[in-house]
Amino acid sequence: MREAGVRGLLIYCSDYKCSHLIAISADQWPDDVRLSDLEPRFVCQASGKRGADVRPNFYWDKKPVAAMGYR
Numbered sequence: 001m002r003e004a005g006v007r008g009l010l011i012y013c014s015d016y017k018c019s020h021l022i023a024i025s026a027d028q029w030p031d032d033v034r035l036s037d038l039e040p041r042f043v044c045q046a047s048g049k050r051g052a053d054v055r056p057n058f059y060w061d062k063k064p065v066a067a068m069g070y071r
Contacts, residue, residue: 001033005056007027012055015049039054
């Protein structure tokens with residue numbers, strides 16, 4: 001994970017209807033952990049579904065930009 005420069009993770013609920021997302025730090029796991037090894041460990045707090053789509057967050061140290069809403 002660290003070889004690819006991953007320091008943050010984007011965790012998406014595995015239920016496509018839920019679309020819950022959270023951004024977390026990856027510092028709590030060892031350097032040799034693969035993202036696919038982490039996916040079954042997550043449980044969505046919104047839907048309760050086990051499993052997740054885990055993706056690298058290469059902008060973990062940047063302030064999030066507010067998304068534009070539809071008007």
